[in-house]
Every structure is written in C-alpha cells, then in structure tokens.
Amino acid sequence: MSTYTGMGLxxxxxxxxxxxxxxxxxxxxxxxxxxxxxxxxxxxxxxxxWKERLSNVMTLSGLDLIKLHYDYSHFMGxxxxxxxxxxxxxxxxxxxxxGHTVFHKPEEGLTFQLxxxxxxxxxxxxxxxxxxxxxxxxxGGQGAPLAPSGERFLxxxxxxxxxxxxxxxxxxxxxxxxxxxxxxxxxxxxxxxSDPAADFDKNGQLAARGQILPDVLASLENxxxxxxPYPKSLGVEWVNSEVWPILDTNKHNxxxxxxxFVEHVATRIAEACEEGTxxxxxxxxxxxxASLVLSPGKQHGDSRVLITGGGAHNKFLMKHLKExxxxxxxxxEETDDEVVDFKEAIVFAYLGLRxxxxxxxxxxxxxxxxxxxxxxxxxxxxxxxxxxxxxxxxFRFLMRRQSSLS
Numbered sequence: 001m002s003t004y005t006g007m008g009l010x011x012x013x014x015x016x017x018x019x020x021x022x023x024x025x026x027x028x029x030x031x032x033x034x035x036x037x038x039x040x041x042x043x044x045x046x047x048x049x050w051k052e053r054l055s056n057v058m059t060l061s062g063l064d065l066i067k068l069h070y071d072y073s074h075f076m077g078x079x080x081x082x083x084x085x086x087x088x089x090x091x092x093x094x095x096x097x098x099g100h101t102v103f104h105k106p107e108e109g110l111t112f113q114l115x116x117x118x119x120x121x122x123x124x125x126x127x128x129x130x131x132x133x134x135x136x137x138x139x140g141g142q143g144a145p146l147a148p149s150g151e152r153f154l155x156x157x158x159x160x161x162x163x164x165x166x167x168x169x170x171x172x173x174x175x176x177x178x179x180x181x182x183x184x185x186x187x188x189x190x191x192x193x194s195d196p197a198a199d200f201d202k203n204g205q206l207a208a209r210g211q212i213l214p215d216v217l218a219s220l221e222n223x224x225x226x227x228x229p230y231p232k233s234l235g236v237e238w239v240n241s242e243v244w245p246i247l248d249t250n251k252h253n254x255x256x257x258x259x260x261f262v263e264h265v266a267t268r269i270a271e272a273c274e275e276g277t278x279x280x281x282x283x284x285x286x287x288x289x290a291s292l293v294l295s296p297g298k299q300h301g302d303s304r305v306l307i308t309g310g311g312a313h314n315k316f317l318m319k320h321l322k323e324x325x326x327x328x329x330x331x332x333e334e335t336d337d338e339v340v341d342f343k344e345a346i347v348f349a350y351l352g353l354r355x356x357x358x359x360x361x362x363x364x365x366x367x368x369x370x371x372x373x374x375x376x377x378x379x380x381x382x383x384x385x386x387x388x389x390x391x392x393x394x395f396r397f398l399m400r401r402q403s404s405l406s
Contacts, residue, residue: 002029004093008349011100013166013236014184014310015054017045020083021345034153040087041342044079057102073116077123096129096352104235111143117379124381129352131377136362141369144233145169148177149362150347158304158333160276164311167234172276175365178230181268182239184310186261194254204316210259219246220264231368262317270324277303306333308343
C-alpha cells in the first residue's frame with residue numbers, strides 16, 4: 001500500500017472563494033483502488049475586488065487578462081503559504097490546482113483557466129500539477145466535467161455523483177458524465193440583484209417568496225443544449241448568451257425569476273439523474289472498479305446519488321430537488337459537510353496524484369475525447385526542501401512517471 005499527502009485547490013464559477021483541502025490518499029497502485037482521509041480544509045473567500053475582477057474577466061484586453069492571470073497566480077501562491085503556516089504543516093508530497101475557468105469553448109478547441117503553474121511553484125517546496133483540461137480538449141473531448149474521472153475511484157459505492165456548483169454536473173459509476181445546467185452562478189446573481197449585500201440566496205429565501213413564471217420556465221426548458229447528446233459541457237459564455245436573456249429582471253420580479261429558476265434546475269437535474277441511473281452499474285464492495293464495466297440495471301447502488309457543492313446548502317432548492325428525485329425512485333445519499341463543500345478539491349487533488357504517478361486521469365467515456373489521457377502540467381518547486389523526506393517524495397514521482405512512460 002502507498003500513502004501520499006497532497007493539497008487540492010478549486011475555484012468554481014459561483015465565485016464564492018478558493019477551496020483548499022489537504023488530503024491523505026492510501027491505495028494499491030497495482031490494483032488501482034484508493035481511499036482518502038481529509039486532513040485540513042479552508043475556503044478563502046473572494047473579497048469584493050476579486051469578485052469584480054473575476055466577474056469581468058471576459059471583457060478584458062489581452063494585456064489585462066495576462067496581468068490578471070499572474071495576479072491570481074500570486075494570490076493562490078500566497079493562499080497556499082498562509083494555509084500551510086496556519087495549519088502548522090511544513091511539507092506535502094504535491095499540490096494540485098484546477099485554477100479558475102475564464103473561457104471554455106471545446107467546440108472551438110479552447111479552454112483557459114487562470115493560475116500560472118510556474119508562478120505558483122515559486123511559493124512551493126513540492127511538485128505542482130495544473131492545466132487539467134487542455135489536453136482533453138485537444139484530443140477532441142469536452143474537457144469537462146472532469147470530477148467524475150476521479151469520483152469513479154473515490155466514490156464508487158454510489159451510482160451517481162451530483163455537484164451543485166456554478167454549473168450543475170452529474171457523473172455515473174461507469175464514467176458517463178455531463179454538465180446539466182446553470183445553477184449557483186444564476187441563483188447567486190439573482191440574489192445580488194435583489195440585495196446588493198447578498199452573495200447568495202441563503203436557504204433559498206428569495207426563491208421561496210416568488211411564484212413560477214410559466215412562460216419563462218418554458219423558455220428555459222426549451223434551450224437547445226438539453227437536447228444534445230452527452231458528453232457535453234457548459235461554460236459561463238453559454239449562461240450569459242442563452243440563460244440571462246430569458247431572465248429579464250426589468251420585466252419580471254426577481255423573486256419570481258429565482259423561484260422559476262429553482263424549478264428549472266430541479267427539473268433538469270432530476271431528468272439527468274434518471275438518465276444517469278441507466279449507466280451506474282452494480283456496486284461490488286470487494287472490487288469497486290469492477291462495477292464500472294457491469295451491465296446497467298436497477299440494482300443496489302445505482303439509484304443513489306451523492307449531492308455536493310454549494311447548492312446542497314440551499315434548503316429550498318434541495319426540498320424541490322428531493323421531491324422530483326423521489327418521484328423517479330432515486331435516493332439521496334447522506335454525507336458530511338466536509339464532502340459537500342470540498343469534494344471538487346478532493347477530486348482534483350486525486351487527479352493530480354494520478355498525473356504524477358503516470359496514470360490515466362481523464363477518460364474518453366466521460367469527455368468524448370479520442371482516447372483516455374494523463375492530463376496536467378507538472379511544475380517543479382522553486383523552494384525544494386533539502387530534507388531527505390521531501391527529496392524522496394519529490395523524486396519518487398518523477399522516477400515512477402518516467403518508468404511508466406518508457
């Protein structure tokens with residue numbers, strides 16, 4: 001058995017902050033079966049300036065975008081340093097950073113996340129992995145969602161993993177996954193429009209005051225994306241061009257728009273989860289990965305969904321979502337807040353570990369790429385700790401990776 005300790009960093013389109021999680025992974029590298037233990041967590045909230053800069057990023061000039069790219073890299077580097085100091089943690093085996101997505105247009109062959117690896121590495125004493133999406137897009141894939149590529153190893157006991165982030169996505173045990181619809185990115189903005197001091201609709205209180213607008217709901221339900229086959233993915237560009245023109249705050253009450261959008265999200269997610277159960281297979285606790293290739297069917301495990309992400313704390317959304325899932329005989333798997341809030345950071349830490357070990361970490365069945373891939377750019381630390389332990393952990397990754405590729 002092998003044990004590695006790494007840090008995962010994740011920033012989503014909901015702009016709530018930078019999630020950071022130190023995780024200990026234990027596994028059998030030959031059988032490729034892994035478990036994890038969360039050691040430390042923190043969310044670094046974005047202040048008003050960072051929220052504004054990240055919100056307006058798509059309107060920047062080329063030079064200003066590059067400046068933001070480097071500024072954000074230093075922001076993350078300082079956040080890592082402070083986190084390590086606050087937790088009295090002197091060393092780790094690796095850091096894995098998703099970055100913050102600015103552009104995601106796989107149909108045009110591009111995806112871009114803020115966070116330069118070389119700048120961040122200047123703060124570190126261990127290897128860093130970044131840039132997880134680009135290779136998959138270059139291979140003809142969607143480059144998203146990527147979390148299901150890790151969930152299939154870490155959460156294989158449930159049939160479905162649903163993330164309620166800025167954009168909601170779902171993954172099934174056999175690796176099928178797709179972005180479902182906009183979620184917190186829209187609900188948070190509606191809350192901000194209603195109350196400039198609000199960062200999100202706490203417990204869905206705004207939506208709970210509203211009424212469903214049938215015409216608006218029909219327009220949302222008729223968006224062409226929902227008729228596309230998976231694999232498929234969404235970006236902020238799609239939300240801005242397709243969703244917001246329907247949510248006319250000059251014409252409609254904001255609370256009514258929020259209520260209507262909650263209904264839309266719950267409906268879309270329930271439909272997606274029903275589709276996902278067709279691909280969730282049968283769970284074999286003695287061999288978790290075997291469940292990935294078994295025939296689908298209504299058997300133990302495939303009708304349970306693990307719900308994580310900020311939207312899982314929205315009581316009004318969850319009430320309506322659970323009602324619709326119950327109608328489709330889908331059970332919600334209970335979990336702790338640590339998993340709810342940090343699963344994406346946990347998973348990206350794991351994807352970084354697989355990259356460093358030279359193991360596939362993005363799968364064609366999930367993204368639609370021409371082939372599976374080992375995604376991620378590896379950056380060497382500028383501050384390598386001369387201690388024997390750190391040197392050993394630093395080079396064992398590189399030696400194992402070279403061996404696997406030779």
